[in-house]
Amino acid sequence: MTTATTTTPLPGTDTVLELLPKVSLHDHLDGGLRPQTIIELAEEAGVELPTTDADELAAWFAEKSNSGSLVEYLKTFDITTAVMQTREGLERVAREAVLDLAADGVVWGEIRWAPEQHLTRGLSLDETVEAVQAGLDAGVAEARSLGQRIRVGQIVSAMRHADRGLEIAELAVRHRDNGVVGFDIAGAEAGFPAGRMRDAFDLLAASFFPATVHAGEADGLESIRGALLDGRALRLGHGVRLAEDIDITTEGESTFARLGTLAEWVKDRGIALETSPSSNLQTGAIAQWGDELVDHPLDLFYQLGFRVTVNTDNRLMSGTTLSRELALVADAFGYGVADILAFQLNAAEAAFLPVEDRVELAEMLVEGFEAALAGEHAG
Template sequence: MTTATETLLPGTDIVLEQLPKVSLHDHLDGGLRPQTIIDLAAGIGLELPASTAEELGAWFAEKSNSGSLVEYLKTFDITTAVMQTAEGLRRVAHEFVLDLAADGVIWGEIRWAPEQHQQKGLSLDEAVEAVQAGLDDGVAEARADGRTIRVGQLISAMRHADRGLEIAELAVRHRHAGVVGFDIAGAEAGFPAGRMRDAFDHLAQSFFPATVHAGEADGLDSIRGALLDGRALRLGHGVRLAEDIEISTENGTSYARLGELAEWIKDRRICLETSPSSNLQTGAIAQWGDEMVDHPLDLFYQLGFLVTVNTDNRLMSGTTLSRELALVSDAFGYDLDDVLTLQLNAASAAFLSVDDRETLTDAIIAGFEPFLDAEDAR
């Protein structure tokens, strides 16, 4: 029998929370606990659409199932509103780490946009420092409870604003104090990576890694821009790259022809940070269908792309990384070896040093081995 915090790998008795995992695409303002929102809202007089944690969680899930990224993003008005003080940011970051650790995450990259947290007078640096203090609190508490976890901040610049260079400089300034990478987020269509070319130039000159949201609410041109203008090492979501893959069938056998863009991304091992539930909610995969089995994740996986599974926003999708892995395993018939491959993919794409990536890879393999041995013995 499972508890409310246990998610089984379909067809097995393996509890996915017990497996070591890597989370590459997880937004700080999309992972708040509903009760925390209620507590913080009371302190600032913010009116909420629900009065209990259960009802508020259900409200977020309902509002996030719009099929539109623009509508989906409106739910963040509430979460960011309670994250405008150092105390609020520190608490949210602290709990964020604890929730990742409880899910078995051993390396987590936590992305957020400091420019959205200055309404109460925090400077950009103060906001980053507050979040880092919370992350450190969470790591220390998790380790005291016997859990192993490390985390890093991904600093995001909002695509529609004109603060890209300022935010890139902020990220680089904190590279030795918890920040491991840069991102651009927000409304994708109409706001290409090229608008922030100066920011990406600064990052490149500083040898600082970037991931770019691309191929979620816009198509192949957005992905090209992420690579050419953004020098992206990873693509946030990237699911519409499937538009550059042509499938044909001959004598009952399916063949895939990759366009130049898809071929480049595959051959250069540029990571795709898919977030299956979120991609369904925002309509990112609408041209292929509206069920998990329609997600191009499996196409990428079967063709050998460096594809990963992520949560995007755990509050809005009512999910965890374990749940996402269970959903895709159920949809595509993945077994424990496939789940391991997905985690090794994520480890290889982490914004860590080569030595740290190798250590992370070893930890994942060691954590999976007892379960693989048990499966082999059956």
């Protein structure tokens, strides 16, 4: 999926969202492949596909992903990971991911993936990380040759059910000077709490290496509590079910929100919520509040002052881009340019970057928004 020719207006305005600089914190490498790339890599690898037409394949992924179940949603990754088992496949997918993010206006992107899922064709864990980094570097160089500004970092994920957490944490730390900026645990959330990988998180803490943890997507408050206590998470992957710890009451024309201690801690510490609106609908993460985007607790969090960020999760499965996700939430909640910038500044502050780089990134975002809007008004 390429976004080079896409123009997504901010609802109610002439502002083209692709032209605004953006920060992407939650983007899965194996969830963002171009359909045509899957077809070509599958032919080389002997992987059977439901169709060899790129448009039909994109539609197939979207259909299978709209299941309302995280477990069913995750099954679509059997195909994408199957074509990412060689150095060449990993490099190509990583390079194209950077180009697609750059075309969408992303200036800092953190791309996460699970090396342990890419070993069936003989690569070692270190070789997979090196292959992905080579692809990311090539993508950045190519994007910059096209006049696009983008930097990226890898987030190495351990699969919650696989019991290789310590090994993957060691891998992440080993490559901290070769593009890896953070650690994550992913996969089936319910039944696989962060505490199962306490040794991995102990190592990361001792190494002063940052972690984000998928939590509050397919499981509730206990999962989030575990991510914070056992995982020492600096960010929550999705985190939408934190809304279960917020009590809303109405008295006359006034509405009041009472935060439980967990929600209060997340808010007061500035722990970022990596919401992914379309994905959260697809997996049923917000089912208890409704089945439309306007039911998403994202706006509740935002109005209460949480560090909310907007992300894509899996661009292929959701048929989306970051610009599209921002347009969707803007349409649902009546957001304007200032709100879109606020989400980007939240993401910049939460990025796994040195503080000086985060300050520079925030300045770039503000300048980019001002320049884009000035050009629009001049036109």
